[in-house]
Amino acid sequence: MKSLRTFYRLAAPFWRQGSQWLGWLMLAGIIGMGLLIVQINVLINAWSKTFYDTLGEFDTGALYALMGRYVLYLSAYVLIVVALDWVRKALVLRWRQAMTEQFTHAWLADQAFYRLGLNGEPDNPDQRIAEDVNIVADLSVELVASFIINMAQVGAFMSILWQLSGVQTFSLGGYSITLSGYLVWIVVLYTLAGSLITHWVGRPLHRLNVDRQHYEADFRASLLRKREHAEQIALYRGEAVERQHLAERFQAIAGNWRQLMGRERNLSLFTVSYERVSLIIPVFAALPAFLAKTITLGGLMQIRSAFGAVQGSLSWFIKLYPKLMHWSSAVERLGQFEQAIAVSRCQARAPMVGDCLCVNGLDVLRPDAEVLLEDVSVRVAQGEWLLIAGRSGIGKSTLLRTLQGLWPYCRGSWQLPPGRSLLLPQKPYLPSMPLRHLLAYPAIEVPSAVRLMAVLEQVGLPGLARRMDEQSEWSRELSGGEQQRIGIARALLYAPDTLYLDEATNQLDEGSARALLRLVREELPNCTVIGISHQAALSTLFDRTWSAQ
């Protein structure tokens, strides 16, 4: 029930959109084609009675005509099944795309992705967006369509089975009982009992599937981190530790897999027996009528096939139970993710904008509520350069994060200057993208090649000018100082109104660092700069120093 409520919350934005008529049309098409398949099954069921009766009469001519009709049913069946599969896949893609956009937007909006990472919950957002969304879209379409089609099949064949059952009189404990449609009662009770036992045996599969997705994602993320930090690991010669670490992660997968295997084995023991027994039940149930010659061989075969159709469709829950558990675990993980994003967005504080940067009685805390900086009050005039000083670990970087609205653990208020701002951290973000886009980041518009080359020249990287379209692993290739030069180049190109420098030149020698900051002053004369630096030679470039205590 909880999974269904969460699913409704996740699915509503897509299916409620006015423009989603095509999605509804595709779903209706899938169900319509499914119902056509049911109709063909009904025709084949009637055909089988005629066929076996004709077979009993050795009427060769009629048999050929019946085989021709069967080929017709079969061709229609194949065409519809293929078309249904195609439309189903197209709908899954459509829904997955919309849900992926919905989640990536929510995750990236208001820096939720950053705040979610602060306390490590929920785990592996990448896996939730890439895999769980796919599972939910894919299995939901399959489950909804197959449920409706199976229930239609139940309706169609139930009436056939009811008629074929006729009215039977049984004697039970000395009483004579007259029952209509006894085969229908048998199939309903048999499937109901089967469904209850399946749920009882298979219930733990939900939790095990949630854990499985978590462990698999953890393992993949660990492998990815090894690749990202290949150089550091290689320099430390940390292979043995890494191997042990990966083996431990895999142990969690293996342990969970063994438990899943055990549970699925128990479930299969029941479901396979259930399936096999269901094949023979209708034959035994109708045998007395056949032996009493009240039904023909064709009639017996028709009962068998109608019973099989009703039982097969009513057993939808039993057959798809492992998939239902897989689906419900993905729904749960996405639901958790959605709620965590919502909570983190509530934590977001949109700073007020005034005529200058003004902090008033601000307390900056650690996540455990311990105070880092108390009662911070500082005012920075437009165009002023302020240096924040203080011992390592006191909370200078955290203060900048707080001002940016990234750090939710704070009390008090502040206002930011108007215009756009840029924060250069000590380790610039250098994804593998063409150099021209890398330099323009975070702007989407890329400046002209002439401008880019001029800036590269200014920051002391003229050699990179001929590699504008190259997409290299920049963070591995460039030295720490060169990476920081790229950071300064970005500031010059982006031309923010307020620039925050969080030890943005600490990998450079003091002479080069001074030269770069002087360049910023010349090129961006009206820019307000708030800097953090332990490089003593830089302090004279700032108008004033504020000491964090």
Ligand SMILES: Nc1ncnc2c1ncn2[C@@H]1O[C@H](COP(=O)(O)OP(=O)(O)OP(=O)(O)O)[C@@H](O)[C@H]1O
């Ligand atoms: N995401 C986090 N979760 C928990 N604690 C954090 C987190 N980020 C920072 N801290 C803690 O906050 C304290 C202040 O860190 P911060 O980086 O602001 O110091 P700093 O003054 O800039 O130090 P440095 O000059 O060495 O860069 C540190 O003790 C750090 O461990």
